[in-house]
Amino acid sequence: MPLKILSIHNTYLIRGGEDGSFAAKNKLLKDKGHHVVIHTESNTRIEQLGKIRTAAKTIWSKETSKYFKKLLTEQRIDLIECENTFPLISPSIYYVANEMGVPVIQNIRNYRLLCPNALFFREGRVCEDCMGKFVPWPGVKNKCYKESLAGSATIAAMLTTHRALGTWRDKVDMYVALTEFARDKLIQGGIPSDRIAVKPNFVPDPGEGSGEGDYVLYVGRLSPEKGIDTLLAAWKLLKNPIRLKIAGDGPLTELALQAAETNPNIEYVGSKSIEEVYDLMGEARLLVFPSVWYEGLPRTIIEAYAKGTPVVASKLGAMESIVRDGVTGSYFEPGNASDLAVKIDALLSDEEKLRRMRTNARKEFEDKYTAERHYDLLMNIYDRVLTHYPKKLKKSQ
Numbered sequence: 001m002p003l004k005i006l007s008i009h010n011t012y013l014i015r016g017g018e019d020g021s022f023a024a025k026n027k028l029l030k031d032k033g034h035h036v037v038i039h040t041e042s043n044t045r046i047e048q049l050g051k052i053r054t055a056a057k058t059i060w061s062k063e064t065s066k067y068f069k070k071l072l073t074e075q076r077i078d079l080i081e082c083e084n085t086f087p088l089i090s091p092s093i094y095y096v097a098n099e100m101g102v103p104v105i106q107n108i109r110n111y112r113l114l115c116p117n118a119l120f121f122r123e124g125r126v127c128e129d130c131m132g133k134f135v136p137w138p139g140v141k142n143k144c145y146k147e148s149l150a151g152s153a154t155i156a157a158m159l160t161t162h163r164a165l166g167t168w169r170d171k172v173d174m175y176v177a178l179t180e181f182a183r184d185k186l187i188q189g190g191i192p193s194d195r196i197a198v199k200p201n202f203v204p205d206p207g208e209g210s211g212e213g214d215y216v217l218y219v220g221r222l223s224p225e226k227g228i229d230t231l232l233a234a235w236k237l238l239k240n241p242i243r244l245k246i247a248g249d250g251p252l253t254e255l256a257l258q259a260a261e262t263n264p265n266i267e268y269v270g271s272k273s274i275e276e277v278y279d280l281m282g283e284a285r286l287l288v289f290p291s292v293w294y295e296g297l298p299r300t301i302i303e304a305y306a307k308g309t310p311v312v313a314s315k316l317g318a319m320e321s322i323v324r325d326g327v328t329g330s331y332f333e334p335g336n337a338s339d340l341a342v343k344i345d346a347l348l349s350d351e352e353k354l355r356r357m358r359t360n361a362r363k364e365f366e367d368k369y370t371a372e373r374h375y376d377l378l379m380n381i382y383d384r385v386l387t388h389y390p391k392k393l394k395k396s397q
Contacts (some may be wrong), residue, residue: 178297202374208284222250227290233337
């Protein structure tokens, strides 16, 4: 039966994977015959609002409450699915939905509910100093949000206020995590386990590649948390050198350019369109993913699987949840350039194993990350929420 879904998202100043996943999911739902009402708020308004008003909205937005109460009064919405409510929509949306008798699903794309900077990453290392603290004061002390004391204090105030109110526990009917790792972190942070489902993102099928290119590929942002220094150091240690192609940009672009100038086996190819990335992935022998933070669900790894390309990744966080060691790729110790070099040398010296991994990677995509699989999981989550919601619905009517 077609559903009428209110899909909500606070977009970012720089479009990222979360924005893309939001758009892809809404299109999928519409293509399947559901009525999707889309509401987005944009961080471009922050400058207009100013710091004080933005801080107030982060904790509780009266504007959100008023707007959505009117919308839910005028339209029959079956359920609300929130992507990101930070900072301008705020958790006040949950209270409006609860009052109007509409169930709420909150997607979890980062670690915002548990960590002020949403990354569990500080000063070049994984950091869980705020985990388990009712007031996340270490995040304020260390200015974890954009190196801003005021910004960090605002997020800490938002988290503390809604922990005190029981918002996260009582006002959200289902959380949807991207990986089992993220689910475990939410449970550790106090979210009831029976209200956390796991549903990975999906990517359109780009078709399988050949893997016949004589190179290894890195695709992504060139920034410290992505382990770029580890990647470049490893290419000095390979016993059997192979070309490394680096696609992307970011604050460490100059470091990649310097490495390409001094090491003939490193090629910086710059930013590429998604079509160009797929071509590079399909021909690559391996994709290397050396991130040193937990990640959410790296789209790059799913895209590599779709092309049938094995992945060598840090044994950490989301990567450990989605890369199957010895099956779809290989792990290495996070930040350990020597171990990365050893794992790459070992894989590239075993052609039969690489062929098996290519088959396995493509099957992993077909089993877990297609649009149809995503839709089935999504409908199961919707059914769970709607099936267990009647008591609350009758009470509100």
